[in-house]
Every structure is written in structure tokens, then in C-alpha cells.
Amino acid sequence: MRRGSAGLTRVVGVLAVAASVLAIAAAPASAAPDPEGGTKTLRAALESAAKGHIEATRKLAASQKRQKELQATLLQTQAETKKMESRIAAVAGRSYRLGRVNTMTLLLNAGSPDAFLERVQRLDMMAQLDGRAMTRYRDAIAAYTKAKTANELEIREQQKQVTILAKKKKEAELALASVGGGSVAGGFVGVNSPLAKPAPRGSDGSWPKERCTVDDPTTSGCITPRLLNAYQQARAAGFKHYTSCFSERASGEHPQGRACDFAAAQGGFENKNAAGSDKVYGNNLAAYFVKNADRLGVLYVIWFRQIWMPGTGWRAYSGSGGPSATHTNHVHLSII
Incomplete structure (x- = not known):
């Protein structure tokens, strides 16, 4: 009787452990934290x-x-x-x-x-x-x-x-x-940047609301039509290095299909600060988006520890961490 009781106890314990494992496996995975630094707030x-x-x-x-x-x-x-x-x-x-x-x-x-x-x-x-x-x-x-x-x-x-x-x-x-940035920065400006084809606006000049409805050409996800236009216009202007747009993250525009990361290096996101021709490429791309901000519906551009917004111009952006967090290996673009 004692042996039977002990065996039953072991069986129950095994089943409980198995149930816990299954429960953990079945739990939905939470969105990954943003590798670019910053906070949701x-x-x-x-x-x-x-x-x-x-x-x-x-x-x-x-x-x-x-x-x-x-x-x-x-x-x-x-x-x-x-x-x-x-x-x-x-x-x-x-x-x-x-x-x-x-x-x-x-x-x-x-x-x-x-x-x-x-x-x-x-x-x-x-x-x-x-x-x-x-x-x-x-x-x-x-x-x-x-x-x-x-x-x-x-x-x-x-x-x-x-x-x-x-x-x-x-x-x-x-x-x-609040994150140690905000001071006026020199920024990246290119008077010779080509003009982009404007994205469609409403009859009153406003930007209509858009959802993540078109296939992302850079991933298996989706992006908004307005972001697709910005991506296509950048490529038409000669900016064809590796790019990634949609991604599952805890915050920001990427999971909404309203942001892209444009690698400074041709092959992808290198774990080092861009230099030489890669740095020049990033400078020119950032300047291109700023010049065409009103045509493309740009919310902000981040590149090499600086951020451009329509109301502030170029300001210091203090990301902490590696090249991805400080945006020294890629240009970040967010669209309204």
C-alpha cells in the first residue's frame, strides 16, 4: 500500500512538471525589446x-x-x-x-x-x-x-x-x-539631394491614416503605403544598401509598419561605427530624408547620435549601447 502510494505521488509530480512545461511553451511570446535603444515613453x-x-x-x-x-x-x-x-x-x-x-x-x-x-x-x-x-x-x-x-x-x-x-x-x-540629449546639433544637410515623389495627401493637405497593409519588400512583414513610397523613392535616388523595415518590437513605429532601418554598410548592420564611404552614405541618406520630409511624411530621422524632427531640426540623441542603439551603423526613418 505504501509503495502504491509513493508511486502515485511520483506520477502526479511528473504530470505537474509536464503541465508546467506545456503551459510555458503555449504562452505567447512577448515582443522583443527595441534593439535601437530608447524607451516606449x-x-x-x-x-x-x-x-x-x-x-x-x-x-x-x-x-x-x-x-x-x-x-x-x-x-x-x-x-x-x-x-x-x-x-x-x-x-x-x-x-x-x-x-x-x-x-x-x-x-x-x-x-x-x-x-x-x-x-x-x-x-x-x-x-x-x-x-x-x-x-x-x-x-x-x-x-x-x-x-x-x-x-x-x-x-x-x-x-x-x-x-x-x-x-x-x-x-x-x-x-x-530626459535621456541626456536635445542640444542643438550640426546635423546632416544636402542641398543637392534629389527630390522625392510626394506621397498622396488628403484634399485638405492632411496625411490620411494608414495601416500596415502592403507587403514589406525587406522582410516577411507588412508596412504602410506611405512607408513603401519612402523606401522606393530612396532606392530610386541611389540608396540601395541593405534595409529592414517591419519587425516585432515592444514599441516604436517598426511593429506598425511605419519605420525602416537603412544600413550604412552595403551588406547589412555591422557591429561597429560607420566610417569612410559608409559614413558618407549615411550622411547623404539622412540629408535626403530631411530635404524630402514634407513630401514623404517624415516624423523623424536618427543617424549617428543625432535626431531630426520637423519642429526642432537636428538635435543630439543620446542612445546608450552599441552601434545599433547609438544609430552609428544605420539610418532610422519613421513615417507619419
């Missing part, structure tokens, strides 16, 4: 700041365009109103001099039936002309008032967007300062 803050800046810039430009059109309307309505002021003054003076009774007196004092009819016809024509003049004058005043009010609203809208731009810039600076 930092990436979320940078994305929010960049998106906010891009949207505020669009709204500011749209408001300035509308205000320019309104200024033309204001000048036109002002000129129309001034032009008609003398006409309205003449109408008012005639009404004051003649009045209803005097007009009837003029008609009754006509010397003949023909003269009477002629005076009636002239007064009727004068009344019609005066009525049209008054209507046009009222319309001109109303148009001017409407344009002036709309112009004042646009000025307030622009002030609002300028405030938002300043706020988003400050948010980006604080986020970078």
Missing part, C-alpha cells in the same frame, strides 16, 4: 510631438492661404463700397429735396398729358436705379463685414497654431533632454 513622446507639429504646420499654412484670399476680397469690397458712396449720397440728397409730396407736385404741375407721362416714366426709372444702387451698396457692406470677420478669425487661428507649434517643440526638447 520616449518614442511615444517623440511621435506625439512630431505629429502635432506637422498637423499644426498644415493648419497654419491653410489659414494663411485663406487669409490671403480674404485680403483680396476685403480690398475689392472696400473699393466697391467707396465707388458707390457718391451715388448713394446723390440718392439721399434727392430724396431729401423732393420727398413724396414734392414729387406729386411735380407730376401734377405737368403742362400736358404727354409731359405728365414722361415725368412718371423718368421718376419710375430713377426709383429703379436708386433701388438697385441701394441694394448693391448694402451687399457690398455685408460682403466687407463678412470678409473682415472671417479675416479676424483666421488671425486667431494662426495665433492658436503658432502656440501649438511652440508647445510641440518644447515637448520634443523635454523628451530628448
Whole structure:
């Protein structure tokens, strides 16, 4: 009886261990930490700041365009109103001099039936002309008032967007300062960088929301159509070194199909800082994305311990770790 009891205990123990192993094997694997350094909080803050800046810039430009059109309307309505002021003054003076009774007196004092009819016809024509003049004058005043009010609203809208731009810039600076970066950096600029084919925008100039819906040509994952355009445009411009876009990570744009890493070395991500022609390649690629940021919908570019954002320009980016974390062996591109 004791042997049987002991054997049963061993069997139960073995089954428990087996169940634990199966449970561990069946548990879903969590997303890998981001090998490029940084934190989820930092990436979320940078994305929010960049998106906010891009949207505020669009709204500011749209408001300035509308205000320019309104200024033309204001000048036109002002000129129309001034032009008609003398006409309205003449109408008012005639009404004051003649009045209803005097007009009837003029008609009754006509010397003949023909003269009477002629005076009636002239007064009727004068009344019609005066009525049209008054209507046009009222319309001109109303148009001017409407344009002036709309112009004042646009000025307030622009002030609002300028405030938002300043706020988003400050948010980006604080986020970078929290990890020891954020100081103004020399950056990478290329005036001779070729222009990219623009990605499609909405009718109001905004960037439509996109999901990871197209095959990633660099991995077995997916990317957004806008990122695919950026990737294809970079290759068309001659940047054809090894590239990797989609990847399962704990944060950032890569798992959303909105980021690519472009190796400085032709064959892939080397575990050393880029130098020589590889460094030049990275400099030129980073400059290309910055020059075409508005055409491609760039959120930010990271290269060689520096980060470019639309609201801040090039700033120091203090990644800690090897070449991947400091972005000294690849150019990182994130798209809105």
C-alpha cells in the first residue's frame, strides 16, 4: 500500500512538471525589446510631438492661404463700397429735396398729358436705379463685414497654431533632454539631394491614416503605403544598401509598419561605427530624408547620435549601447 502510494505521488509530480512545461511553451511570446535603444515613453513622446507639429504646420499654412484670399476680397469690397458712396449720397440728397409730396407736385404741375407721362416714366426709372444702387451698396457692406470677420478669425487661428507649434517643440526638447540629449546639433544637410515623389495627401493637405497593409519588400512583414513610397523613392535616388523595415518590437513605429532601418554598410548592420564611404552614405541618406520630409511624411530621422524632427531640426540623441542603439551603423526613418 505504501509503495502504491509513493508511486502515485511520483506520477502526479511528473504530470505537474509536464503541465508546467506545456503551459510555458503555449504562452505567447512577448515582443522583443527595441534593439535601437530608447524607451516606449520616449518614442511615444517623440511621435506625439512630431505629429502635432506637422498637423499644426498644415493648419497654419491653410489659414494663411485663406487669409490671403480674404485680403483680396476685403480690398475689392472696400473699393466697391467707396465707388458707390457718391451715388448713394446723390440718392439721399434727392430724396431729401423732393420727398413724396414734392414729387406729386411735380407730376401734377405737368403742362400736358404727354409731359405728365414722361415725368412718371423718368421718376419710375430713377426709383429703379436708386433701388438697385441701394441694394448693391448694402451687399457690398455685408460682403466687407463678412470678409473682415472671417479675416479676424483666421488671425486667431494662426495665433492658436503658432502656440501649438511652440508647445510641440518644447515637448520634443523635454523628451530628448530626459535621456541626456536635445542640444542643438550640426546635423546632416544636402542641398543637392534629389527630390522625392510626394506621397498622396488628403484634399485638405492632411496625411490620411494608414495601416500596415502592403507587403514589406525587406522582410516577411507588412508596412504602410506611405512607408513603401519612402523606401522606393530612396532606392530610386541611389540608396540601395541593405534595409529592414517591419519587425516585432515592444514599441516604436517598426511593429506598425511605419519605420525602416537603412544600413550604412552595403551588406547589412555591422557591429561597429560607420566610417569612410559608409559614413558618407549615411550622411547623404539622412540629408535626403530631411530635404524630402514634407513630401514623404517624415516624423523623424536618427543617424549617428543625432535626431531630426520637423519642429526642432537636428538635435543630439543620446542612445546608450552599441552601434545599433547609438544609430552609428544605420539610418532610422519613421513615417507619419
